[in-house]
Amino acid sequence: MSRISLYVMVAVFLIAGLSLTLYRHIELQVPWTPGETRQVWHVEGLVSFEAHGDPVKVSLALPDNPGGFRLLSEHTASPGYGLHYVDTEVGRRAEWTIRQATGRQQIYYSVQFLVDDGSQTRAATPALPDTVVWEHPLGTSAQQVIDAARERSADAFSFTRELARRFTDEPAGDENIRLLMSRFDTPELLVRLLHQAGIAARLEHGLILEDGRRRQVLEPWVGVFDGDQRLLLNPRTGKTGQPDNLLLWEAGGSPVLEVQGGTESRITYSMLRRDEPAAVAAQTDLEAGGVMGFSIHSLPLEEQALFKNILLIPIGALVVVILRVLVGIKTSGTFMPVLIALAFMQTTLLTGLIAFLLIVSTGLMIRSYLSHLNLLLVARVSAVIITVILIISAYSLLAYRLGFNEGLVITFFPMIILSWTIERMSILWEEEGAREVFIQGGGSLLTAVLAFLAMDHPVVQHLTFNFLGLQLILMALILLLGNYSGYRLLELRRFSPLGHSRD
Amino acid sequence: MLRLARQLRIRGVIGMNRRNIHYIGRYNDRRLYPLVDDKLKTKLLAQEHDIATLVLLGTIRSQFEVRHVTQLVSQQDGFVIKPAKGGGGKGILVVERQEPGAYIKPSGRIIHRDGLERHVSNILSGLYSLGGSPDAAIIEELILFDERFESYTHEGVPDIRVIVFRGYPVMAMMRLSTAASDGKANLHQGAVGVGLDIATGRAVGGVQFDRPVSRHPDTDCPLADLEVPQWEELLLQTAACYELTGLGYLGTDIVLDRRHGPMLLELNARPGLTIQIANGRGLREALDLIERQPAGAPAAERVAFSRRYLAAS
Ligand SMILES: Nc1ncnc2c1ncn2[C@@H]1O[C@H](COP(=O)(O)OP(=O)(O)O)[C@@H](O)[C@H]1O
Numbered sequence: 001m002s003r004i005s006l007y008v009m010v011a012v013f014l015i016a017g018l019s020l021t022l023y024r025h026i027e028l029q030v031p032w033t034p035g036e037t038r039q040v041w042h043v044e045g046l047v048s049f050e051a052h053g054d055p056v057k058v059s060l061a062l063p064d065n066p067g068g069f070r071l072l073s074e075h076t077a078s079p080g081y082g083l084h085y086v087d088t089e090v091g092r093r094a095e096w097t098i099r100q101a102t103g104r105q106q107i108y109y110s111v112q113f114l115v116d117d118g119s120q121t122r123a124a125t126p127a128l129p130d131t132v133v134w135e136h137p138l139g140t141s142a143q144q145v146i147d148a149a150r151e152r153s154a155d156a157f158s159f160t161r162e163l164a165r166r167f168t169d170e171p172a173g174d175e176n177i178r179l180l181m182s183r184f185d186t187p188e189l190l191v192r193l194l195h196q197a198g199i200a201a202r203l204e205h206g207l208i209l210e211d212g213r214r215r216q217v218l219e220p221w222v223g224v225f226d227g228d229q230r231l232l233l234n235p236r237t238g239k240t241g242q243p244d245n246l247l248l249w250e251a252g253g254s255p256v257l258e259v260q261g262g263t264e265s266r267i268t269y270s271m272l273r274r275d276e277p278a279a280v281a282a283q284t285d286l287e288a289g290g291v292m293g294f295s296i297h298s299l300p301l302e303e304q305a306l307f308k309n310i311l312l313i314p315i316g317a318l319v320v321v322i323l324r325v326l327v328g329i330k331t332s333g334t335f336m337p338v339l340i341a342l343a344f345m346q347t348t349l350l351t352g353l354i355a356f357l358l359i360v361s362t363g364l365m366i367r368s369y370l371s372h373l374n375l376l377l378v379a380r381v382s383a384v385i386i387t388v389i390l391i392i393s394a395y396s397l398l399a400y401r402l403g404f405n406e407g408l409v410i411t412f413f414p415m416i417i418l419s420w421t422i423e424r425m426s427i428l429w430e431e432e433g434a435r436e437v438f439i440q441g442g443g444s445l446l447t448a449v450l451a452f453l454a455m456d457h458p459v460v461q462h463l464t465f466n467f468l469g470l471q472l473i474l475m476a477l478i479l480l481l482g483n484y485s486g487y488r489l490l491e492l493r494r495f496s497p498l499g500h501s502r503d
Numbered sequence: 504m505l506r507l508a509r510q511l512r513i514r515g516v517i518g519m520n521r522r523n524i525h526y527i528g529r530y531n532d533r534r535l536y537p538l539v540d541d542k543l544k545t546k547l548l549a550q551e552h553d554i555a556t557l558v559l560l561g562t563i564r565s566q567f568e569v570r571h572v573t574q575l576v577s578q579q580d581g582f583v584i585k586p587a588k589g590g591g592g593k594g595i596l597v598v599e600r601q602e603p604g605a606y607i608k609p610s611g612r613i614i615h616r617d618g619l620e621r622h623v624s625n626i627l628s629g630l631y632s633l634g635g636s637p638d639a640a641i642i643e644e645l646i647l648f649d650e651r652f653e654s655y656t657h658e659g660v661p662d663i664r665v666i667v668f669r670g671y672p673v674m675a676m677m678r679l680s681t682a683a684s685d686g687k688a689n690l691h692q693g694a695v696g697v698g699l700d701i702a703t704g705r706a707v708g709g710v711q712f713d714r715p716v717s718r719h720p721d722t723d724c725p726l727a728d729l730e731v732p733q734w735e736e737l738l739l740q741t742a743a744c745y746e747l748t749g750l751g752y753l754g755t756d757i758v759l760d761r762r763h764g765p766m767l768l769e770l771n772a773r774p775g776l777t778i779q780i781a782n783g784r785g786l787r788e789a790l791d792l793i794e795r796q797p798a799g800a801p802a803a804e805r806v807a808f809s810r811r812y813l814a815a816s
């Protein structure tokens with residue numbers, strides 16, 4: 001009876017999943033493999049502020065032909081607000097207005113860019129201000145810095161580099177620079193100094209694009225102009241030139257976000273890279289309507305970035321189920337390997353493995369001291385959690401000191417889960433001996449690595465992200481496996497004496 | 504490999520997946536698990552049903568009762584303290600005899616009153632229980648195991664595991680502790696399992712670490728000579744555990760005491776599968792046969808049925 005209903009359910013899931021998947025493939029022409037693709041960046045800005053019952057006007061600078069990217073489409077979500085786009089001299093802006101608003105307000109602006117190396121910024125050279133006003137005694141300091149830099153440079157751009165070097169290399173060494181930096185932020189200061197030296201320059205605001213990032217903010221950059229030449233300067237490092245993954249959001253020297261009638265306004269960005277088939281990327285509209293076209297692409301970007309990982313978890317779960325039910329591998333904590341695999345996706349496999357082994361082995365050593373103290377379980381696990389956090393901090397610092405930036409990725413590990421793993425393994429060690437710890441620890445790690453390899457595969461990522469129907473198919477498979485009552489692979493070895501003995 | 508799988512299927516060997524789905528999942532109601540996971544509950548239940556268990560000298564449930572422990576054992580020469588929700592032999596303290604102020608373990612080591620109290624206190628705080636939940640300590644009398652098994656065991660008390668399916672004993676095995684198992688009768692720690700013919704209680708084969716053995720690794724006694732006395736009485740007791748718990752697929756652990764005969768030590772709702780290797784055959788055939796029997800037969804009839812139809816050869 002229950003068997004029949006199970007098979008009916010499996011069949012329903014399979015049929016629904018397959019038809020959804022096929023529909024997306026055939027009707028919406030989503031290809032099976034990542035194949036030939038173009039990179040499309042989906043960037044979403046979230047404007048938030050506190051309104052106090054007054055009329056509100058929000059004005060946001062919009063990216064206007066940023067170099068290296070081509071704008072495909074843009075959308076906004078701002079319930080209740082009137083919206084219009086205005087073209088100003090220094091770039092496009094979006095303006096949202098409402099008669100009255102109270103409480104926390106959120107406005108979304110999302111935009112899609114195609115990576116296009118050919119496209120160039122056509123930013124106009126800004127005008128030089130008549131005078132640059134300095135408070136006493138900054139004026140003399142500024143002049144001295146400029147003079148020193150001018151001495152060692154030939155033209156506007158080499159002057160810029162020389163000037164920037166002084167602020168980034170060893171700013172504390174020069175008294176004038178120290179004084180100036182105590183009154184101004186470096187980017188603004190650089191622009192002022194350039195102006196003073198008679199070089200056209202302005203503050204620009206850019207976003208570093210990294211797949212799956214959330215809550216990012218704009219960083220200031222300095223654009224320097226010499227005739228029709230333009231140089232982009234990173235005021236934090238002193239390096240010049242525009243990085244490939246820099247999206248200049250605002251390049252006209254005007255404020256990025258202005259809110260009238262609201263306080264605590266800010267804008268944060270989330271971004272996602274999708275490799276879209278060339279055909280789809282060319283068609284700008286990505287929303288396919290209807291129930292059958294059901295796709296997470298209709299969600300806000302912030303959620304999509306989350307989903308990209310969430311949708312991979314069932315793949316990891318399937319790997320775990322297969323290894324347990326069909327192979328019979330023992331792991332410590334059923335789904336702990338999936339979480340470890342997720343961490344590996346952030347850290348890359350090798351660094352992840354090393355970090356994991358380091359944390360767990362150090363944790364086990366410290367935990368064995370804790371066990372002498374005879375604590376209650378909750379207190380003990382909490383102590384282990386704190387220990388894990390300390391270990392992670394220590395290793396990150398150490399790695400950083402030694403010059404490995406990879407050390408920092410260690411923080412991606414799920415600490416609570418790691419603590420439970422350490423707790424369980426150490427109990428196992430006390431009760432069953434080291435052998436069992438290595439069997440289960442090895443099993444967990446093997447499962448985690450296999451889950452990682454499956455989840456990290458570009459085709460798998462492409463399929464899970466683009467075909468929601470696949471989740472139903474996975475569900476059906478897992479239900480079927482949950483009903484498998486045959487031998488596990490490792491049981492064959494265990495019971496092999498029964499297969500050969502007698503006759 | 505496929506051939507091996509087919510061979511095993513023909514021999515009726517069941518694997519973990521089948522055990523979990525077909526037997527535990529179907530015949531063991533989860534709500535009944537606490538009856539067997541808590542040794543104290545099992546013991547009280549057994550007393551209600553007139554199934555012999557070891558005499559309970561006392562229980563300790565809270566830290567302020569801890570100092571009564573010496574009083575509770577003062578009348579007794581040997582005794583055992585164990586956690587009610589323990590498993591796998593953890594936290595079991597065996598005291599063979601006592602002298603004024605000193606408690607002597609089978610190994611000859613002596614512990615004192617404060618050591619005893621600390622052990623009880625550890626049990627109460629959940630050191631040995633599953634998941635570390637707070638626990639109670641059980642104090643029971645010492646088993647004096649049948650002298651006939653003396654040469655088959657290393658330090659520990661041998662026990663007899665019988666799988667009882669729907670009230671029918673279907674397969675039995677004696678577990679002998681070895682030096683490898685550190686005096687505990689736990690198979691995965693290296694204890695020897697000896698399959699027993701359900702009809703007679705005579706040995707049919709041995710297993711250690713999932714591989715067949717024919718002699719006890721420490722005492723070198725041939726396992727084939729092993730025979731369990733009072734077999735009928737023992738089987739009746741295991742069969743009655745079905746009515747006791749309502750669990751359809753049950754592992755019963757029995758010990759033979761030289762004074763009181765077979766006594767129930769503990770029950771298990773998820774008994775392991777190594778018993779098949781010890782007996783040199785799979786469980787499937789027996790389980791299928793029992794599945795076809797109507798429910799409601801009295802224990803004596805079920806035992807008779809098993810002894811008649813499930814005999815080793
Ligand atoms: N009363 C007792 N007297 C002597 N030995 C005992 C006694 N109770 C338990 N033991 C020993 O401890 C082992 C485990 O006991 P058991 O009650 O089955 O607990 P567990 O659930 O931990 O397996 C037994 O196999 C036996 O060797």
Ligand SMILES: [Mg+2]
Nearest residue numbers: 591592756769
């Ligand atoms: Mg036991």
